Amino acid sequence: VSARDGALHARSARDLEGLDRRGFLRLIAVAAAAGALPLACSRAPLGVAAPPGLRFLSARAWAVLNAAAARITGPPGAALIAAGRVDPALHADAFLAGAPSLAAPLAQALLALEFAIWPLVGKLRPFTGLAPEAQDAVLSELAESRIETKRRIFMGVRSVALMGFYASPEARALVRYPMGAADPAATIADAMVPAADERAYHGASREEP
Amino acid sequence: MAQAERIAADAVVIGSGAGGGPAAAALAEAGLEVVVLEAGARVASSDFVPDEALSRARLGRISVCTDGLQSFYAGSCVGGSTVVNDALCWRPPAEVLEAWRREHALGAAADALPAYAERIWRDVHAEPTDDAHRNRNAEALRRGAARLGWANESMPRNVRGCANLGRCNFGCPTGAKQSSLVAWVPRAERAGARVLADVRALHLRVEAGRARGVLATRLDPRTREPVAPLQVDAPLVLVAAGALESGPLLRRSGIDDARAGRGFQAHSSAYVTARFPEPIHAYFGPTMAHAVSEFSDVNGHAGPGYMLENTAVHPMQTAAVLPGFGAPHARAMAALPHLAHAVVVLRDRTRGSVVSGEDPASPRIDYALEAPDLERMRHAFANAARLYLASGAVEVWLPLEGYGPVRSERDLARLPEAPLDRSRLSLLYAVHLFGGANMDGRRAQGVCDPEGACWNVAGLFVADASSLPGNTGVNPQITVMAHALRVAEAALARRRG
Numbered sequence: 001v002s003a004r005d006g007a008l009h010a011r012s013a014r015d016l017e018g019l020d021r022r023g024f025l026r027l028i029a030v031a032a033a034a035g036a037l038p039l040a041c042s043r044a045p046l047g048v049a050a051p052p053g054l055r056f057l058s059a060r061a062w063a064v065l066n067a068a069a070a071r072i073t074g075p076p077g078a079a080l081i082a083a084g085r086v087d088p089a090l091h092a093d094a095f096l097a098g099a100p101s102l103a104a105p106l107a108q109a110l111l112a113l114e115f116a117i118w119p120l121v122g123k124l125r126p127f128t129g130l131a132p133e134a135q136d137a138v139l140s141e142l143a144e145s146r147i148e149t150k151r152r153i154f155m156g157v158r159s160v161a162l163m164g165f166y167a168s169p170e171a172r173a174l175v176r177y178p179m180g181a182a183d184p185a186a187t188i189a190d191a192m193v194p195a196a197d198e199r200a201y202h203g204a205s206r207e208e209p
Numbered sequence: 210m211a212q213a214e215r216i217a218a219d220a221v222v223i224g225s226g227a228g229g230g231p232a233a234a235a236l237a238e239a240g241l242e243v244v245v246l247e248a249g250a251r252v253a254s255s256d257f258v259p260d261e262a263l264s265r266a267r268l269g270r271i272s273v274c275t276d277g278l279q280s281f282y283a284g285s286c287v288g289g290s291t292v293v294n295d296a297l298c299w300r301p302p303a304e305v306l307e308a309w310r311r312e313h314a315l316g317a318a319a320d321a322l323p324a325y326a327e328r329i330w331r332d333v334h335a336e337p338t339d340d341a342h343r344n345r346n347a348e349a350l351r352r353g354a355a356r357l358g359w360a361n362e363s364m365p366r367n368v369r370g371c372a373n374l375g376r377c378n379f380g381c382p383t384g385a386k387q388s389s390l391v392a393w394v395p396r397a398e399r400a401g402a403r404v405l406a407d408v409r410a411l412h413l414r415v416e417a418g419r420a421r422g423v424l425a426t427r428l429d430p431r432t433r434e435p436v437a438p439l440q441v442d443a444p445l446v447l448v449a450a451g452a453l454e455s456g457p458l459l460r461r462s463g464i465d466d467a468r469a470g471r472g473f474q475a476h477s478s479a480y481v482t483a484r485f486p487e488p489i490h491a492y493f494g495p496t497m498a499h500a501v502s503e504f505s506d507v508n509g510h511a512g513p514g515y516m517l518e519n520t521a522v523h524p525m526q527t528a529a530v531l532p533g534f535g536a537p538h539a540r541a542m543a544a545l546p547h548l549a550h551a552v553v554v555l556r557d558r559t560r561g562s563v564v565s566g567e568d569p570a571s572p573r574i575d576y577a578l579e580a581p582d583l584e585r586m587r588h589a590f591a592n593a594a595r596l597y598l599a600s601g602a603v604e605v606w607l608p609l610e611g612y613g614p615v616r617s618e619r620d621l622a623r624l625p626e627a628p629l630d631r632s633r634l635s636l637l638y639a640v641h642l643f644g645g646a647n648m649d650g651r652r653a654q655g656v657c658d659p660e661g662a663c664w665n666v667a668g669l670f671v672a673d674a675s676s677l678p679g680n681t682g683v684n685p686q687i688t689v690m691a692h693a694l695r696v697a698e699a700a701l702a703r704r705r706g
Contacts, residue, residue: 074539098266167262191493
């Protein structure tokens, strides 16, 4: 954790304890207006290099999203992400081209996930610096929180992480999705009802089995 | 800004989807010199790819409402949402037209629309979904409904020679789907219309109470950033940019500040996912083909007002819909070949508003499903689960965070009695969007008159779902196309004087 990150983190710790939704949003807005967040939060964590060409995500947001995706997608996803075979955040950045209005709230959610302090679940460091089990605890706390803003952060990060992950061919192969695959595991014929099974189909109202 | 490029025409149509396509074709075939402005790119059918991520980013746009709890997806390409829809065809329901008469003084429109719908039905080749296009996904829904004795039906689609590729939402690569890109835009072009892609309308030009044209900007095809101003001079302007953009365009042009953008409505939607013992392979075949109409409140039904329709299973969307995270989520995803989806298509009672944001491409949408609608959504989730269990599903996931899979009726007892909390829905979205420039026979109540003409500006018409007075209770593309055709013919009649 850099000194700048640490300072912001300490401030977050004070401000975020027992925070309600309005207060949380105000904090994010004030910090952003003060210039604190863009300066401190745009850089990737030490030792992590973001890919070039990100359009919507900062290097930090990229790192946080990939860290979250590794936990959200489960063990097979974590392995692919750790091996560098899937970069969910890079896919998400491309996906945001079709959803530019999501970029700003997603950035806020990722910043909150990274820097907010939740002592009850032991989150005293940036999310990217936590052990996997601690990251899981943070995500669970967000998902189950009584505070709607926390649940929104979870839902937003969860959706984008999952969509970014399953945008990659490697992740699709994991779930045997055949469309676009070089060696598809199923064909169109497999999906269709065989002629032998056909019963009256049109206007099939109230048909008994 | 540089000197604007100027184009003159008899008519300018803003948008090329279910509204703009038929309108442009009708005007051009009547001999008018027509320019069509489309903010999205032009992608040929042969260039559509079987890639969920790329297709969604290239062919559509996702917007979120101001509280972040519901998303709205609309096509953004030549052909608009018809390029990415499921090709489903329903005629305008009689109950909806009756409400137009009763609540909006739109008797003439309600009387005329069915005949236009029949013309559209033929023109876009709406046909029954036959047995050759029945996939296991649709069958899973049909079987459950039949076993429960619930009214259900196969849905007609506007296709010619569908190859069951399952790519309706990614753009049909064979041109089988009779989208506006395939059915209407070529017709308009054959009649001389010029279709300008990557051009966003910014402002409607109005002088002395008459439409004079459009101020627009050409967009960089890659970054979507404005690159060059464009002015189209035309005495006839048809707005058909879709419900997320037409109302805001009128409002930021100073046309009817009191009403433009208001009355926005949707069919709010959410997915219920079922796992079957046998493979379903719900990524192939028609993306949607069968509906449970038992709970509808149109077409002779007197239910609470929602449909359950089978829909395709693709990984990105499925991942977002399934609740939870980590190992349980990964296990559910690993069963992808065995999953079936039903989408709840709710006929919302809620109304909201849509106005321009700082960026004209990102509207500000205020839309928060109200408690009665959330209660009906809960009702729909429970019935979708019952249907799939009756159909033979092993387990059913509702799109509710913190709610485990449903394996029996007993599990449904865990559903909260209170209306659903939107912030616990894993994905709440809408693709059927209406209003914002609504017609009304009473001048004080509508942006447009019963023929889609703006009450306040001569020569300005709204020819898309935004001028419909509310939602339709069924997939709306036929209604929107019929309405657009009628508005275009009204515009022609007024032009002839």
